[in-house]
Amino acid sequence: MQPSVLSPPVLSADVALFLDFDGCLVDIAPRPDAVEIPHGLFQRLDRLHDRLNGALALVSGRDIADLRSWLPDFPGVIAGSHGAELSLDGTTIQKAHDIDLDVAALHADAAQAVSVHPSILVEPKPHGVALHYRADPSLRAVAEAAMRRLARAHPGMILQPAKMAIELRPAGTGKGGAVERLMATPPFGGRTPVYAGDDLTDEEAMAVAQAYGGFGVKIGEGESLAFYRLPDPSALAQWLDRSLQGGA
Numbered sequence: 001m002q003p004s005v006l007s008p009p010v011l012s013a014d015v016a017l018f019l020d021f022d023g024c025l026v027d028i029a030p031r032p033d034a035v036e037i038p039h040g041l042f043q044r045l046d047r048l049h050d051r052l053n054g055a056l057a058l059v060s061g062r063d064i065a066d067l068r069s070w071l072p073d074f075p076g077v078i079a080g081s082h083g084a085e086l087s088l089d090g091t092t093i094q095k096a097h098d099i100d101l102d103v104a105a106l107h108a109d110a111a112q113a114v115s116v117h118p119s120i121l122v123e124p125k126p127h128g129v130a131l132h133y134r135a136d137p138s139l140r141a142v143a144e145a146a147m148r149r150l151a152r153a154h155p156g157m158i159l160q161p162a163k164m165a166i167e168l169r170p171a172g173t174g175k176g177g178a179v180e181r182l183m184a185t186p187p188f189g190g191r192t193p194v195y196a197g198d199d200l201t202d203e204e205a206m207a208v209a210q211a212y213g214g215f216g217v218k219i220g221e222g223e224s225l226a227f228y229r230l231p232d233p234s235a236l237a238q239w240l241d242r243s244l245q246g247g248a
């Protein structure tokens with residue numbers, strides 16, 4: 001798959017817009033709790049939501065409560081935890097999988113598995129767990145081996161590679177499924193889907209957007225099936241602002 005190099009066309013007002021969070025709306029930071037919200041992001045999202053008649057969704061690997069702590073007044077739909085949870089009204093959170101997960105045991109097992117490597121950060125989530133090795137990338141193999149063992153010990157959980165991290169999420173979930181589900185729901189249905197994201201977990205969602213006649217926008221470097229590419233979150237913000245001025 002060749003990486004795309006084209007900048008995307010400005011958005012029209014009849015698209016359904018799906019945006020990833022880390023590496024897309026905000027720059028990647030040393031730790032999950034260290035991201036910085038760019039100036040103007042809240043207003044940009046509000047204006048897009050109005051212009052698209054509500055057809056705006058955040059689709060993230062983070063859980064919804066975490067996303068809410070960064071974007072407390074985000075006006076659109078939120079799909080969190082790689083599609084394992086969904087909030088259509090921004091308040092009520094629905095579980096979007098049928099795995100019977102003992103999440104407390106999963107978190108405890110993950111912490112125990114890497115307890116001798118304090119530089120590996122354990123991120124507990126309501127539907128899974130992430131191990132971050134950004135502080136010491138030489139521990140990647142250790143983190144991945146620990147997660148493979150945890151996946152065997154917690155049936156129904158599958159591996160999700162991320163940037164300098166490895167995660168476990170419920171089988172049958174995924175960002176692609178979240179986009180498909182939303183495209184069958186007002187106000188998204190009947191619109192042309194556009195998905196912007198930076199990571200492996202976003203590829204299936206971009207594939208869905210393109211299968212529905214829309215397009216994906218890959219943020220940053222790396223192989224992607226997206227039709228278009230922008231270099232970083234700042235370029236994404238500029239493209240969204242151009243769209244607000246001239247299209248959407």
Ligand SMILES: O=P(O)(O)OC[C@H]1O[C@H](O[C@H]2O[C@H](CO)[C@@H](O)[C@H](O)[C@H]2O)[C@H](O)[C@@H](O)[C@@H]1O
Nearest residue numbers: 021022028029030031032060061062163164165
């Ligand atoms: O789907 P996303 O919104 O892109 O979320 C993917 C994961 O993002 C977070 O981890 C990543 O970003 C951190 C902050 O920039 C960075 O320190 C880390 O190395 C990245 O992997 C988040 O912590 C995960 O829960 C998300 O699944």
